[in-house]
Amino acid sequence: xxxxxxxxxxxxxxxxxxxxxxxxxxxxxxxxxxxxxxxxxxxxxxxxxxxxxxxxxxxxxxxxxxxxxxxxxxxxxxxxxxxxxxxxxxxxxxxxxxxxxxxxxxxxxxxxxxxxxxxxxxxxxxxxxxxxxxxxxxxxxxxxxxxxxxxxxxxxxxxxxxxxxxxxxxxxxxxxxxxxxxxxxxxxxxxxxxxxxxxxxxxxxxxxxxxxxxxxxxxxxxxxxxxxxxxxxxxxxxxxxxxxxxxxxxxxxxxxxxxxxxxxxxxxxxxxxxxxxxxxxxxxxxxxxxxxxxxxxxxxxxxxxxxxxxxxxxxxxxxxxxxxxxxxxxxxxxxxxxxxxxxxxxxxxxxxxxxxxxxxxxxxxxxxxxxxxxxxxxxxxxxxxxxxxxxxxxxxxxxxxxxxxxxxxxxxxxxxxxxxxxxxxxxxxxxxxxxxxxxxxxxxxxxxxxxxxxxxxxxxxxxxxxxxxxxxxxxxxxxxxxxxxxxxxxxxxxxxxxxxxxxxxxxxxxxxxxxxxxxxxxxxxxxxxxxxxxxxxxxxxxxxxxxxxxxxxxxxxxxxxx
Amino acid sequence: xxxxxxxxxxxxxxxxxxxxxxxxxxxxxxxxxxxxxxxxxxxxxxxxxxxxxxxxxxxxxxxxxxxxxxxxxxxxxxxxxxxxxxxxxxxxxxxxxxxxxxxxxxxxxxxxxxxxxxxxxxxxxxxxxxxxxxxxxxxxxxxxxxxxxxxxxxxxxxxxxxxxx
Ligand SMILES: Cc1ncc(C[n+]2csc(CCOP(=O)(O)OP(=O)(O)O)c2C)c(N)n1
Numbered sequence: 001x002x003x004x005x006x007x008x009x010x011x012x013x014x015x016x017x018x019x020x021x022x023x024x025x026x027x028x029x030x031x032x033x034x035x036x037x038x039x040x041x042x043x044x045x046x047x048x049x050x051x052x053x054x055x056x057x058x059x060x061x062x063x064x065x066x067x068x069x070x071x072x073x074x075x076x077x078x079x080x081x082x083x084x085x086x087x088x089x090x091x092x093x094x095x096x097x098x099x100x101x102x103x104x105x106x107x108x109x110x111x112x113x114x115x116x117x118x119x120x121x122x123x124x125x126x127x128x129x130x131x132x133x134x135x136x137x138x139x140x141x142x143x144x145x146x147x148x149x150x151x152x153x154x155x156x157x158x159x160x161x162x163x164x165x166x167x168x169x170x171x172x173x174x175x176x177x178x179x180x181x182x183x184x185x186x187x188x189x190x191x192x193x194x195x196x197x198x199x200x201x202x203x204x205x206x207x208x209x210x211x212x213x214x215x216x217x218x219x220x221x222x223x224x225x226x227x228x229x230x231x232x233x234x235x236x237x238x239x240x241x242x243x244x245x246x247x248x249x250x251x252x253x254x255x256x257x258x259x260x261x262x263x264x265x266x267x268x269x270x271x272x273x274x275x276x277x278x279x280x281x282x283x284x285x286x287x288x289x290x291x292x293x294x295x296x297x298x299x300x301x302x303x304x305x306x307x308x309x310x311x312x313x314x315x316x317x318x319x320x321x322x323x324x325x326x327x328x329x330x331x332x333x334x335x336x337x338x339x340x341x342x343x344x345x346x347x348x349x350x351x352x353x354x355x356x357x358x359x360x361x362x363x364x365x366x367x368x369x370x371x372x373x374x375x376x377x378x379x380x381x382x383x384x385x386x387x388x389x390x391x392x393x394x395x396x397x398x399x400x401x402x403x404x405x406x407x408x409x410x411x412x413x414x415x416x417x418x419x420x421x422x423x424x425x426x427x428x429x430x431x432x433x434x435x436x437x438x439x440x441x442x443x444x445x446x447x448x449x450x451x452x453x454x455x456x457x458x459x460x461x462x463x464x465x466x467x468x469x470x471x472x473x474x475x476x477x478x479x480x481x482x483x484x485x486x487x488x489x490x491x492x493x494x495x496x497x498x499x500x501x502x503x504x505x506x507x508x509x510x511x512x513x514x515x516x517x518x519x520x521x522x523x524x525x526x527x528x529x530x531x532x533x534x535x536x537x538x539x540x541x542x543x544x545x546x547x548x549x550x551x552x553x554x555x556x557x558x559x560x561x562x
Numbered sequence: 563x564x565x566x567x568x569x570x571x572x573x574x575x576x577x578x579x580x581x582x583x584x585x586x587x588x589x590x591x592x593x594x595x596x597x598x599x600x601x602x603x604x605x606x607x608x609x610x611x612x613x614x615x616x617x618x619x620x621x622x623x624x625x626x627x628x629x630x631x632x633x634x635x636x637x638x639x640x641x642x643x644x645x646x647x648x649x650x651x652x653x654x655x656x657x658x659x660x661x662x663x664x665x666x667x668x669x670x671x672x673x674x675x676x677x678x679x680x681x682x683x684x685x686x687x688x689x690x691x692x693x694x695x696x697x698x699x700x701x702x703x704x705x706x707x708x709x710x711x712x713x714x715x716x717x718x719x720x721x722x723x724x725x726x727x
Contacts, residue, residue, distance in 0.1 A: 124631075
């Protein structure tokens with residue numbers, strides 16, 4: 001068979017059911033081979049949409065997302081999507097076409113050094129130079145993408161490899177000397193942590209996205225419940241523990257809850273679980289958890305001691321380390337009452353300083369939009385966001401009850417992620433409600449994907465929190481740049497999102513008052529097709545609490561009175 | 563502190579760029595880097611000298627270990643090893659200074675590998691400090707140009723690094 005047919009055969013062997021992509025010159029042989037396959041291909045309207053689409057599919061399902069792009073501009077259009085997936089450890093295989101081998105390195109038409117460009121933003125990448133290597137390389141690519149700490153893998157394939165003839169044998173196993181993802185780690189490390197935990201009186205579990213990618217949410221909840229340990233989440237961990245769980249204090253960090261941030265400042269043992277200790281979480285690093293011993297459980301040894309110095313570490317898959325910790329703790333006569341005073345304290349913080357905002361009867365408060373979306377959808381389905389204030393309000397005010405129900409670009413903070421990622425999520429779960437919460441800035445970054453949504457009649461509900469501005473930018477300008485709103489509003493250039501929706505063939509609805517808001521959301525949820533809600537929100541609102549960049553977590557600017 | 567790392571990698575295209583790029587991006591200073599074939603045809607050995615404290619070094623080692631093409635990393639600073647650097651030094655050598663230079667070459671157990679009317683080329687293999695010392699002395703005669711390989715190193719103990727657990 002041809003190299004192109006071999007690629008398709010490999011994808012079939014890997015159980016791939018969905019590809020996002022965009023054709024062009026050098027991948028025409030690949031697309032020709034795909035014509036005969038039963039694998040579904042979704043033609044996005046931009047390669048960035050294909051990358052985020054595969055990413056959204058992967059985040060929603062835990063499976064490897066797949067996208068195709070042609071050489072040169074097709075491949076470079078994937079870059080933001082690849083970097084986004086890399087920062088959030090999302091498993092993806094991106095197949096790019098390359099110019100024919102004899103002209104590589106000659107600045108040929110539509111040539112770009114895609115393995116060079118993506119080296120720092122992929123888990124691994126390949127340039128295929130021998131057609132016989134194709135099956136092995138694709139087998140490895142999927143294996144690397146999904147095992148260990150997941151991540152994106154790029155396979156760059158020259159056109160003459162697609163057209164070469166090969167004997168197709170899909171390898172049974174992967175042999176990589178330099179890549180051996182570990183599952184189980186060292187039991188002694190777990191025992192040392194158990195010992196520390198048995199002695200702590202103010203323990204705190206800080207969870208990250210790793211809990212979700214390891215599928216260890218249930219283990220985490222069990223650990224917290226058995227030993228009455230409060231839990232705080234990074235943005236990426238939301239959903240791992242139900243928002244309303246009595247032990248969950250909410251999100252920590254720059255826009256975290258008062259209770260979560262004060263818990264960090266006052267705990268005596270902080271246990272990071274599958275989290276990166278990102279600067280948006282820690283605030284001023286030298287003042288992070290000043291009274292605590294810090295423990296870190298992670299699959300990636302390179303995360304240990306990268307940002308904070310730890311006293312205890314457990315390297316291994318969380319699906320191994322959390323249950324092992326639970327077993328190890330069983331050896332101690334644990335008096336859960338030892339944590340009662342601490343629990344009362346954190347609950348007190350929660351009661352004293354809940355998330356609040358000043359309600360209004362005339363203008364729509366953005367926080368209210370999130371609350372109404374949550375209430376009227378009864379917390380069903382998956383929520384996707386873009387990046388900005390609306391993203392933070394979603395994290396603060398939406399309730400999540402299970403893992404993989406909030407899809408958001410955390411590490412890279414990519415505006416434009418939302419719409420294509422929502423497509424990936426909806427295609428993965430056709431019967432689930434998929435809601436995109438976006439801003440009028442972000443939505444325009446991949447608005448062309450409305451065409452994809454309409455083509456496939458995906459019943460995605462898009463809520464644009466329209467403040468006619470780059471809200472998060474303006475918040476910083478308001479708070480730290482003397483209200484000098486340099487180039488952050490759209491002025492008279494504001495677009496009519498209802499008309500845009502209609503032009504693409506979706507339903508457009510508009511709400512400008514709190515009364516209309518409820519009506520519009522109810523109406524949208526009743527429509528069995530794509531809907532765009534243009535919701536005019538009050539523009540002067542700040543996301544609070546806020547820990548200014550570089551301050552410590554107890555230096556919060558708190559919210560207005562409720 | 564300076565650390566000498568032996569990095570065993572798959573002999574794949576781009577791997578050297580990958581390794582060097584990663585170190586640079588994580589803001590470590592590479593003092594020298596040298597790569598070459600090994601006892602196995604599909605394995606390359608890169609010797610890297612980096613400057614940084616122990617925590618920094620752990621980060622470099624952990625980050626490098628994540629590269630799929632990196633097979634193994636050994637910190638040779640931690641154990642007895644043989645370290646060598648080689649230099650080729652072209653120095654000004656007129657009739658009247660030539661014999662002085664020959665004496666110096668003798669003392670350092672270096673070799674003269676090329677001579678012409680105006681210059682000679684000296685080869686010296688040894689520890690870095692020895693090469694530094696020779697350069698210092700030759701400075702007085704005028705070094706026209708020079709090249710160094712960067713440090714390479716091998717552990718003294720029996721057995722190969724690649725077989726370590
Ligand atoms: C691709 C990209 N460019 C720029 C930024 C910087 N940025 C962060 S938030 C933001 C404003 C987002 O505006 P909008 O989507 O309207 O959301 P809002 O903050 O108003 O809710 C900008 C420009 C970014 N995160 N991503």
